[in-house]
Amino acid sequence: MATEKEQELLEKLANGVVNYDEEAVKEAAQEWLALGLDPNKAVFDGLVKGMQECGRLYEEQEYFVPELLMCADALYAGLDILRPHMKSEDVGVRGQVVMGVVQGDVHDIGKNLVKVMFEAAGFTVHDLGRDVPLEKFVEEQLRTDSEIVALSAMMTTTMVGMKNIIKAIKEKNPKAKIMIGGAPVTEDIAAKFGADGYAKDASNALKDAINMISSLRDLT
Amino acid sequence: MERGFELMTMTSRERVLGLFEGKEVDRIACYSGMGNVTTAALEQLGYRFPEIHGDAQKMAAAGASSYHLFGYECAVIPWDMCVEAEALGCVMNAYEDVAHLLYPTIKEKIIHAPEDMSKVTIPPDYPERGRFPVVMEALGAIKKEIGNEVAVGTWLLGPFTLAGQIMDLNDLFKLVFKKPAEVNALLDTLADGLIMVAKKYKEAGADYITIREMGAPTDVLSPRSFKQVIKPHLEKIFSQIDSPKILHICGDTNLIIGMMNECGADAISVETKNDLVKSREVIGPEPLLFGKIDGYNVLVNGTPEDVERAVLESIEGGVDAVWPACDIWPTAPLSNLRAMVETVKKYGAEKWARKNR
Structure with missing residues (x-):
């Protein structure tokens, strides 16, 4: 179970991606690591979840290509911080x-x-x-x-x-x-x-x- | 009776151009504003695809081939999307060494960073640069050969699509959001250049010009961005070039069809994804709407029966010219292309909404 703080940070990560807010994503990722939490979780339940929402917004014709590109930049901003701390064996699917x-x-x-x-x-x-x-x-x-x-x-x-x-x-x-x-x-x-x-x-x-x-x- | 006789003997040229002039024409025409050379024609002429982009005589022969081979009611050149960018200093790759058929692309751009955008200027002799003179020479040659029988067409990229040729597309899309004023300044400059060339193309023999703003459908850009950074420049171009002039946008265009109709073109051309009936609901029966035969899935992969069905679907959807959604992919079999032309001849009067209302 995610604690309240975890939940808050995951949402900040996801929303940061959706709102193409690189700064918010970076802050949340750093705070996540400072708390010693699992970086994989931040990626999958935060960043990827945000990007999936962007995909949905694209399908609904609320978002278009420029928006998606900026969302991807925000996702990368988080990934660059989290990835060095991810252990490969923790990743579910690898290939x-x-x-x-x-x-x-x-x-x-x-x-x-x-x-x-x-x-x-x-x-x-x-x-x-x-x-x-x-x-x-x-x-x-x-x-x-x-x-x-x-x-x-x-x-x-x-x-x-x-x-x-x-x-x-x-x-x-x-x-x-x-x-x-x-x-x-x-x-x-x-x-x-x-x-x-x-x-x-x-x-x-x-x-x-x-x-x-x-x-x-x-x-x- | 007499008028009927007159209509019966219309040439393709009269049919195509008469519609723009508001004259009564006998039926819908089957033609295009975009590339339609076939591999069948290239084989017959003994040319390879990469050679026809830079040689006026070959360009003219290939451009006239669809009329000769399957009775297409136009001759359109060029085929590649690099002419405008090349004349600004970009470098083209024609894929001379590749065995299969590829359209040329730009391999060296002129804008490498957002700051470079404001440095782009249109040289006073822009229409004399790069391959523009080749296109113009070929337009003149085609006009001379078959200009009495068919309409001679050419096309230019829209300013946004051209910007995507001279700079990184990822950057351009992000800048549409982050720095719309800078993007608009660049597009305004490019529009000036395109207007210069359109005038020269007309003088050289082009009867009609299509502006292809391929990079701006709503698969890509929001209607809001279309209004902010695409439409103003199209309006400028169409207000300054001579008729007949057509606006073509690929992809999904139903959300922006109303704005496309306000850009000042004489006709709007749409591709397969456009729902014609919905488009007509927005723009009404009056504006000329052209489309939308799938140049690959139907014309290459389909059977003549599929082609006939697609032609009827477009006519029943309310088009005023049956033309392909994009370039005809060159390997399209002649049997399919003939079926397209024949179906239009057969039903192009009887089922034409404009004629029967």
Whole structure:
């Protein structure tokens, strides 16, 4: 059970993210650590909870991309303080993810928002950036043996390239799970391209990723 | 009878431009304000996609190809979103070495920090820089070849989308919130440059111009931001460029369709996500509304039957021109593109709300 003080700080963290108030988030994170409390809890029940609320506000068309970017900055402000104190064995789900925006596309906002969620959830993120050639995804997956490869495309004109990347990765490593996302991507396209998951937004991407990793672990 | 005969023999050009002039035209036209080159055309011409962006003769041939191949009622150039940014000093990547088809992107921007925003100026010879002269030469060549038969179109980015090409998009979005005055100052400058180029494009042979403010749908920006930082600059542009002029915005636009209609364009173009019926409820029956055939999911992945269904859905939704929601993805099979044109020919008079009210 969270004490009243804990509860207050968790709310301050979550609200700080929602209101893109970096200062409030930093204060709450520092106070949390000063009290010797579990940093994982602050991340999951504070920062991530706040970001999920931002996702909801985006769906409701109350928040838009500029707001989400500022919320993500606030989340990072907290994460930078809390992360050095997190012990990796305490993190519930761990895994590695290779992510990037496919070649021809220089829009990385969606990818960055998904990355925030993965980092907050304790994943090791291998971020290839934007305008990433096909081979790069394949090489990086093999090099890091990541369970998940997340591909993003903002434009139809580049989404088409995902199909080849998926095929190439699956040929080299059939166990790797591939999720795709971005404005033009739909569930139908994900199925057609042979992706394992399709993420409508950052918080769905995270949920999907956690499910994928659990299913991979069940197999082994 | 006589008038009927006159309408029967309308050329695509008369049909497209007549609507803007308020003349009675025989049916809805099937054309576009955006890119519509096909891989079928490129194969026939023996060109690779990266070569057609910088060579006026190839650009003209590729631009005229959709009319020749499937009876599209226009010829539109260019295809890439880099022309305006390049002429300001950005560096383009045409992906010459990539085997599959990619649209060029900007690899080097000119604004590296928020402070650089106020340093951007439009050179007096802006329309003579970069590839603008190539586009203008190609417009002239197309006009000469098929200008009597079809309308020749071109397009420019809206100032906000152009700003996203010359600076980091993440920064731009945050600055919309944190420093709207600075963003507005930059966009005002960019609008001046776009107005200069639009005039030159018209002189070079463009019959109509589409302003594509792709970066500003409500998937991305709030209606409030649209009003604050997008609309004023579109209003300025449309008040200073010649008709016919069309405003296109991708993505979700139902929340801002009313404001789009106030920007001063002669027609509004929307994409697949727009609910046409709801749009008409807001803007009424009078404004020209164009759309919204999905250039990938329907035109590439669909069957001719899917295409016919999509065309009918747009017509029944109240459009005044059947055109794609964005660029036609070049691998679209000709059978689908022909089905699009044929369906419009078949139903474009009978089911056109404007004609039948």
